[in-house]
Amino acid sequence: MTPLLSVKTLRKTYGAHVGCTDVSFDLFPGEVMGIVGESGSGKTTLLNCLAGHLTPDRGQVIFDTRADGPRDVLAMSEPERRMLGRTDWAFVHQHARDGLRMNVSAGGNVGERLMAVGARHYGAIRAQAADWLGRVEIDAGRIDDRPTTFSGGMQQRLQIARNLVTQPRLVFMDEPTGGLDVSVQARLLDLLRGLVRDLGLSAIVVTHDLAVVRLLAHRLMVMKDGRVVETGLTDQVLDDPQHPYTQLLVSSVLQV
Amino acid sequence: MAMIEIENLSKTFQLHTQGSARIDVMRDLSLRVEAGECVALTGRSGAGKSTLMRMIYGNYLAAGGSLRIAGTDVVTASPHDILRLRRETMGYVSQFLRVIPRVPTIDVVAEPLLALGTPTAAARDRAAYLLTRLNLPERLWRLSPTTFSGGEQQRVNIARGFAHEYPVLLLDEPTASLDPVNRAVVLDLISAARHRGAAIVGIFHDAEARAQVCTREVDLTAFVPGRAV
Numbered sequence: 001m002t003p004l005l006s007v008k009t010l011r012k013t014y015g016a017h018v019g020c021t022d023v024s025f026d027l028f029p030g031e032v033m034g035i036v037g038e039s040g041s042g043k044t045t046l047l048n049c050l051a052g053h054l055t056p057d058r059g060q061v062i063f064d065t066r067a068d069g070p071r072d073v074l075a076m077s078e079p080e081r082r083m084l085g086r087t088d089w090a091f092v093h094q095h096a097r098d099g100l101r102m103n104v105s106a107g108g109n110v111g112e113r114l115m116a117v118g119a120r121h122y123g124a125i126r127a128q129a130a131d132w133l134g135r136v137e138i139d140a141g142r143i144d145d146r147p148t149t150f151s152g153g154m155q156q157r158l159q160i161a162r163n164l165v166t167q168p169r170l171v172f173m174d175e176p177t178g179g180l181d182v183s184v185q186a187r188l189l190d191l192l193r194g195l196v197r198d199l200g201l202s203a204i205v206v207t208h209d210l211a212v213v214r215l216l217a218h219r220l221m222v223m224k225d226g227r228v229v230e231t232g233l234t235d236q237v238l239d240d241p242q243h244p245y246t247q248l249l250v251s252s253v254l255q256v
Numbered sequence: 257m258a259m260i261e262i263e264n265l266s267k268t269f270q271l272h273t274q275g276s277a278r279i280d281v282m283r284d285l286s287l288r289v290e291a292g293e294c295v296a297l298t299g300r301s302g303a304g305k306s307t308l309m310r311m312i313y314g315n316y317l318a319a320g321g322s323l324r325i326a327g328t329d330v331v332t333a334s335p336h337d338i339l340r341l342r343r344e345t346m347g348y349v350s351q352f353l354r355v356i357p358r359v360p361t362i363d364v365v366a367e368p369l370l371a372l373g374t375p376t377a378a379a380r381d382r383a384a385y386l387l388t389r390l391n392l393p394e395r396l397w398r399l400s401p402t403t404f405s406g407g408e409q410q411r412v413n414i415a416r417g418f419a420h421e422y423p424v425l426l427l428d429e430p431t432a433s434l435d436p437v438n439r440a441v442v443l444d445l446i447s448a449a450r451h452r453g454a455a456i457v458g459i460f461h462d463a464e465a466r467a468q469v470c471t472r473e474v475d476l477t478a479f480v481p482g483r484a485v
Contacts (some may be wrong), residue, residue: 001336028336186357193356197370215356219335233314233335240316244272251273 002064004029004170004202005050010059012049018226019045023059025221025231029169032196032203034217034234036210036249042226043206044174050204051091051172052081063088063170086116090163094175096155100147100162106133107143109162117166132161136191153184157191164195171203177212189215210253214238222246259424259455260289260312265321265331266481267307281307283481285321287474291423294446294456296466299476305459308476309426312457313348314338325424343371346424349417351432353401353409361404362387362397365415372420379419386415390441406433418445425449427458431465443469 003026012019020042027033035043048054050061052073061073066088073081085091093099100109110129111119119125130140136157138150147155156176163171176192177185193216195201205217213220213234220237222230222245230243241247267282282304289295297305310316311330312323318331326345328337342348347368355364362383369379387397390411396404401412410433417425427446431439439462446469450456460466466473 026336031336031339183357190356190359214354218339232317233338235315236317239310240269242270242317247272 001028002070003027003062004031004064005204006060006062006070007050008060008062010046010049010056010061012045012054012056018042019054020049020223020226023228025228027170027202027204029202030196030200031219032205032217034213034220035204035206035223036208036213036220037223038208038249041223043223045226046223047172047174047204047206051089052085053091066169086113087166088169090166090168090171092156092159092163092171092173092176094178096147096152096159099159100155102148103146105144105146106138106150106158109147109158110165113162113166128165129161132165133158135195136161137187153180153188156180156184156188160188160191160195164199164201167199169200169202171201173203173205173207175207175209176205177209178207185212192216210238210250222249257291258288259291259326260287260457261322261324262287262312263322265308265311265323266319267304267311267316268319280481282476282479285476285479289455289457291453291455292450293472294450294458294470296458296460296470296473297476298473299480303476303480305476306428309348309428309457309459313346313426314342343368345422346426347417347420347422348426348428349413349430350428351410351413353413355401357402358400360398361392361401361412364401364412365419368416368420382419383415386418387412389445390415391438407435407438410434411438414442414445418449421449421452421454423454425454425456425458427456427460429459429461431460431462439465 005027008024010023011021023046035046037043045054049056062070063073064070107126107129110132111125114125114128130143133140133143138154138157147158150158177188180188189212196203207213217234220232220234221228222237224245230237230241230246237246238250241250263286265282265285269279269281271277297308299305307316311318314330321331323330325341328341330338362380365383365387366379369382370376392408392411401409414430431442434442443465446456
């Protein structure tokens with residue numbers, strides 16, 4: 001089976017400071033990879049390098065494109081990469097307002113991404129937007145409301161609908177449940193899990209919340225000081241951690 | 257056919273946060289389990305029964321040896337391969353239910369089938385059948401099992417573990433907190449799984465249950481390093 005994403009010896013520095021280095025892994029279709037580590041461990045830098053928001057100093061990010069098979073994203077032209085970002089890739093930001101257009105209606109937010117890939121028929125776009133609002137459990141009556149009138153949890157679900165409407169194959173998520181109430185988190189996790197399963201999505205999820213990765217991620221990478229210190233099946237890494245830092249991380253979680 | 261083939265398996269825990277203590281818990285364990293067998297792991301507390309179950313499931317890493325499930329060595333397999341084994345081949349009924357809080361019971365039970373691509377209606381039918389057999393009232397099916405009693409949660413866990421007919425089943429005290437009626441149902445499910453050819457490994461503290469469903473007992477005390485047998 002061809003990996004959907006194959007990352008090889010990725011490195012990003014900020015002057016003398018190492019953002020992330022020596023990162024290599026394969027992600028297969030339908031798999032969710034969690035990346036955990038404390039603030040400053042390089043997990044967000046890594047995510048941004050993978051998603052094309054930052055240019056790494058070294059390494060390869062090979063994506064199995066629909067048209068041409070595996071290609072190094074870093075060697076693509078800017079328009080090609082931007083097209084990928086609108087079609088096969090999606091990015092869910094921690095703060096929904098970074099991923100939404102706040103002065104455009106909910107339906108417009110979802111429809112905009114469809115129009116970016118060529119949809120022009122207003123009725124069809126609106127119908128698809130309504131369908132997706134339903135899937136993320138936003139009442140159809142809110143389609144013409146702006147996200148500024150939504151709660152935090154609804155904004156996050158709207159951001160997910162906007163991202164998934166073009167049926168991407170790979171979703172990058174930066175702390176997707178961060179800053180939400182626990183009850184809203186559970187609902188979002190359930191939604192994401194269902195979408196991963198039903199649409200065969202692959203995802204890379206950066207979070208510091210070990211409970212979130214246990215429920216959402218199949219595999220886990222633990223980062224410290226810009227390096228991957230441990231990697232494996234999520235439950236194995238959490239239940240039988242090998243690296244001193246992972247053991248510290250797991251043993252530091254407060255039991256409820 | 258041997259569905260589980262374990263050779264010279266060993267396990268060590270190194271506790272870096274506690275003075276780098278190194279604890280050897282298992283040495284040179286070998287075990288073969290054929291299709292249609294139900295093996296009970298025995299031995300005193302600390303003999304490594306749960307540890308072995310977790311190693312077979314790929315939840316704990318081995319320090320050495322090999323552990324083949326339907327031909328795939330879990331000790332050296334990639335996470336990708338272990339995920340496939342867990343989806344298709346190997347089911348695990350643990351003592352604890354770990355689920356996303358608001359997911360309805362019926363979907364918790366149907367999930368292993370959905371993960372295999374079974375249509376939703378068929379997966380829910382199978383879930384409903386198992387929940388009915390395990391006497392879980394239908395009014396509870398739409399609720400999340402997080403607020404259920406221990407015995408109810410255990411039955412949800414069992415229904416989930418038996419939803420797909422795994423060729424290999426790992427059962428950690430499947431009858432522990434059940435009343436006699438449900439205990440009998442679970443023992444029936446285990447026997448039926450064995451007769452359809454599943455290779456089963458379990459921990460059963462209930463001696464009668466063990467006698468009723470198991471074809472063999474294996475005492476793990478012999479594989480604990482550095483202690484008199």
